[in-house]
Amino acid sequence: MIGQALDRRDGTFKVTGRAAYSYERQDAGQAAHGYMVGAAVAKGRIVAIDVAMARRAPGVALVMTHQDVAPQGARDGTVAEQFARPWPVLIGDEVAFFGQPVALVVADTFEQARAAAALVVVTYATDAGAFDLAAHRGEAYTPKMAAAGFPADTCFGDLDRAMADTPVNVDVTYTTPHHFAQPMEPAACLASWNGDDLAVCVSVQGIAACRNALARTLLIAPERVHVDAAFVGGGFGSKLRLHEETVLAALASRRLQRPVKVAHTRRQVFNIAGHGPEMIHRVRLAARRDGTLLGIGHDVNMQGARREEYVEQAATVLRSLYAAPHRLTRHRVTNLDLNLGEAVRGPGEAPGLLAVESAMDELAIALDLDPIELRIRNEPDLDPERRVSFSGRRLVECMREGASRFGWAARPRRPASRREGDVLVGFGMSASIRACFQGATAAIVRMEPDGRVIVKSDMTDIGTGTLTILAQVAAGALNVPIAGVSVQLARSDLPVSAGSGGSWGASNTCNAVYRACDDLRRKVMGPASLWGREADLASEVARRFPDGVEGEGILPGMQDDPNYKEYSVNTYGANFAEVGVDVTTGEVRLRRMLGVFCAGRIVNPKTARSQVIGGMIWGVGAALHEAAHVDPRYGNFVNGDLAEYLVPVHADIPAIDAIMLDDFDDKANPLGIKGVGELGICGSGAAVANAVFNATGIRVRDFPITIEKLLPGLPVR
Amino acid sequence: MSSNVGRRTFLKTTAAAVLAATESGSNLQAVNAQTIAKASSAAPTRLTVNGNDLTVDLDSRTTLLDALREHLQLTGTKKGCDQGQCGACTVLVEGRRINSCLTLAVMHDGQAITTIEGLGTPDKLHPLQRAFVAHDGFQCGYCTPGQIMSAAGVLDEVSRGVPSHVTRDLTAAVRLNDTELRERMSGNICRCAAYPNIVAAIRDVAGYRA
Structure with a gap:
């Protein structure tokens, strides 16, 4: 079953509107509606908060502010698992970022709650804030670590000397903007209490992290928190952490002793849900005339926030991508009075590779060398910094296969050399790398006496295809028809997984389910050496296990898996893009795009291709559309809605294809699976950016590449 | 104050x-x-939803979207932005597509509304619903009902000869192609970015070749 392009199991529910997302759940009966009130200043103190009018408004059951909120667990950066940290709300009178929730209004209906929320009158003492990264870049500090366990800095040899000694080098500064996940379902929570037990239907990526974070926040035992995230309308990193809507719904529901549901408005998603922070990237590449790199460097200075440290691992991408004896990668953080940064799809790689893979293109131009050839000449034998072997590195193959399929040989050799009427045409390519992680994951597989199989895991399916691929793995491992396999996911009474996020959900959970199947079969059939007649499994269960039988499977975390110490485990790819740029208007149109990827064994080519294409389109957005802009006077995101924060729409996206190399990485895990959730966005934006340069001869180093940045350089018509 | x-x-x-x-x-x-x-005041509103005649007492501020979701328990219609920017709430009113978040329910007294639940059921899928499954035209599924209702609206608009921003010849019969389709579907954002698969699904139902 592994490798079959099956339709999504939940497809029928989703296309008929029967899939109930958290705000829509009817489990707890009629819920009251909560509406969050956000701070109208970015930095300061609440001097007075007048809730009298709101309390008197029709239908209002509760107005909660910092003056009457229940005690909660304090923020605690020492909790090792970032996503399980407490997230207290309405604590004190301090305002730390624009839109920070300062009150919750609960009423019988949404209309009543929204209207009453507008009657909460808050008086602030406003402090001057720092909002502009470029202006404050000199105040950056050196963090102890980057996110995901990476060292903040690495240094080998002497990059400055390599830059001085080599004939061809690039020393360029790129900027990547505040970037938002913006899943289509705004984060929401429906909370209800039964005695001391809290039930939440919530849109999150990880069940156990949500349970633990909520328990720590509410100061109750984790066992008292029951989490259900049956359907989640996208996450892309923004639903990894607990957020205000969930804590507020839980607190209000406890106060009122009735179910309460709270959702972000779309504008609140921009204020509350966390963003990939703005970054300034200095990339240095020092090469010989033949293109051999002697030095590479990536310095990243990013926005931070004082209340907690978040260091997106953007300067890690170069650490294993290319060989060079002299290497320097560094993360610096500039704290501003903005919301805390959080993971957004491809954290690290997405902004990091935009800069690095654009700079590699600049070097190829300086050398007058095919950018694919430049990359091939710097292909490392070993991971250059960790000095361990690569597992499943087929980057060169991805580039060659992609070049052949895309027709790379027909590219315009000189920038701004191909014109079709009023359109300048260009080709661009880039390389992709995404680090693989492995998180401790348990699963249970049960076979009933009638042969039905039930797979159990608290793993979520946020659009990733988990429901479908776990059924495929179990059906294949137990040799039973897939129609007889049901999959239970995303509840806190199920075995704990590492959740969805970090491109590890498929590999973690498929392996745990496979091991559970193995365990089940051993319990029924004895040692593996006795197996042979597979069809006997179900009849043996029917004969000898009147109550059914369960197998348990556990995959250790990467820290307990020697392969992750002995090998550098990554996924790879190459992206190719063709763009047309209107010579008069500067409008960039993507014409076609191809990605070729090497990501281990693909469990379901249909769902994997969809995920990878989706990621590539995020790359298009990062290159051409997406940027959240801060008003330097007030510290708010001025374009905080989906009309002003531009994301790719149908008209932006022509034919796009993704090819997955036939692959199996036995070092990654027993099933040879690696994740694809983020690989598509890694580097793809740079392919588009490089195509824009090839079309126009204009190198825009301030992403995204929008019309006003191209117009001054376009040829006179 | x-x-x-x-x-x-x-x-x-x-x-x-x-x-x-x-x-x-x-x-x-x-x-x-x-x-x-x-x-704010309650007003009885008569709606024909998916062929059923209903009368609901609604706060006059209630959008058509919230009337469907919160009062009629038809949660297939999604709230993605509540300000007419994402298309997740698309339904048909008297056969024409509309962002149901941008209109008040009381404005549709006596009108016929079709939601995703009325287009097809799990046992009897509409051809668009079947094509979305077959072409994997979604991932998280949250924008999907809006995409499908919008596609139903597009097919009807084309059959009625309604031109779009990219229609080259306003005097000739409108013919659907990928460019027309992408333009007409651009009010429906899919953050999972299933766009190529959505276009393939609608193309399949519309019966033209890429």
């Missing part, structure tokens, strides 16, 4: 829910909100 506040305090006092550009503007909106809160 008390009436004896000084101008300075008044200017510093902001209505908290308003994402204000100017402080005085926020106060204006706070005053408006008071008026709105007092003005």
Whole structure:
């Protein structure tokens, strides 16, 4: 079953509107509606908060502010698992970022709650804030670590000397903007209490992290928190952490002793849900005339926030991508009075590779060398910094296969050399790398006496295809028809997984389910050496296990898996893009795009291709559309809605294809699976950016590449 | 707000829910909100939803979207932005597609509404629903009902000869192609970015070749 392009199991529910997302759940009966009130200043103190009018408004059951909120667990950066940290709300009178929730209004209906929320009158003492990264870049500090366990800095040899000694080098500064996940379902929570037990239907990526974070926040035992995230309308990193809507719904529901549901408005998603922070990237590449790199460097200075440290691992991408004896990668953080940064799809790689893979293109131009050839000449034998072997590195193959399929040989050799009427045409390519992680994951597989199989895991399916691929793995491992396999996911009474996020959900959970199947079969059939007649499994269960039988499977975390110490485990790819740029208007149109990827064994080519294409389109957005802009006077995101924060729409996206190399990485895990959730966005934006340069001869180093940045350089018509 | 506040305090006092550009503007909106809160009233509204004649007592501020989701338990229609920017709430009113978040339910008294639940059922899928599954035209599924209802609207618009921004010849019969389809579907955002698969699904049903 592994490798079959099956339709999504939940497809029928989703296309008929029967899939109930958290705000829509009817489990707890009629819920009251909560509406969050956000701070109208970015930095300061609440001097007075007048809730009298709101309390008197029709239908209002509760107005909660910092003056009457229940005690909660304090923020605690020492909790090792970032996503399980407490997230207290309405604590004190301090305002730390624009839109920070300062009150919750609960009423019988949404209309009543929204209207009453507008009657909460808050008086602030406003402090001057720092909002502009470029202006404050000199105040950056050196963090102890980057996110995901990476060292903040690495240094080998002497990059400055390599830059001085080599004939061809690039020393360029790129900027990547505040970037938002913006899943289509705004984060929401429906909370209800039964005695001391809290039930939440919530849109999150990880069940156990949500349970633990909520328990720590509410100061109750984790066992008292029951989490259900049956359907989640996208996450892309923004639903990894607990957020205000969930804590507020839980607190209000406890106060009122009735179910309460709270959702972000779309504008609140921009204020509350966390963003990939703005970054300034200095990339240095020092090469010989033949293109051999002697030095590479990536310095990243990013926005931070004082209340907690978040260091997106953007300067890690170069650490294993290319060989060079002299290497320097560094993360610096500039704290501003903005919301805390959080993971957004491809954290690290997405902004990091935009800069690095654009700079590699600049070097190829300086050398007058095919950018694919430049990359091939710097292909490392070993991971250059960790000095361990690569597992499943087929980057060169991805580039060659992609070049052949895309027709790379027909590219315009000189920038701004191909014109079709009023359109300048260009080709661009880039390389992709995404680090693989492995998180401790348990699963249970049960076979009933009638042969039905039930797979159990608290793993979520946020659009990733988990429901479908776990059924495929179990059906294949137990040799039973897939129609007889049901999959239970995303509840806190199920075995704990590492959740969805970090491109590890498929590999973690498929392996745990496979091991559970193995365990089940051993319990029924004895040692593996006795197996042979597979069809006997179900009849043996029917004969000898009147109550059914369960197998348990556990995959250790990467820290307990020697392969992750002995090998550098990554996924790879190459992206190719063709763009047309209107010579008069500067409008960039993507014409076609191809990605070729090497990501281990693909469990379901249909769902994997969809995920990878989706990621590539995020790359298009990062290159051409997406940027959240801060008003330097007030510290708010001025374009905080989906009309002003531009994301790719149908008209932006022509034919796009993704090819997955036939692959199996036995070092990654027993099933040879690696994740694809983020690989598509890694580097793809740079392919588009490089195509824009090839079309126009204009190198825009301030992403995204929008019309006003191209117009001054376009040829006179 | 008390009436004896000084101008300075008044200017510093902001209505908290308003994402204000100017402080005085926020106060204006706070005053408006008071008026709105007092003005709310229930009105019986007759709707024909998916062929069923219904009468609902609705707060006049209730959008068609919230009437469907919160009062009729038809949650297949999604709230993605509540401000007409994402298309997740697309339904058909009298056969024409509309962002149901941008219109009040009371404005549709006596009208026929078709939602995703009325287009097809799990046992009897509409061809568009079947094609979305076959072409994997979604991932998380949250924008999907809106995409499908919008596609149903597009196919009808084309059959009626309604041109779009990219229609080259306004005097000739409108023919659907990928460019037309992408233009007409661009009000429906899919953050999973299933666009190529969505287009393939609709193309399949529309019966033209890429």
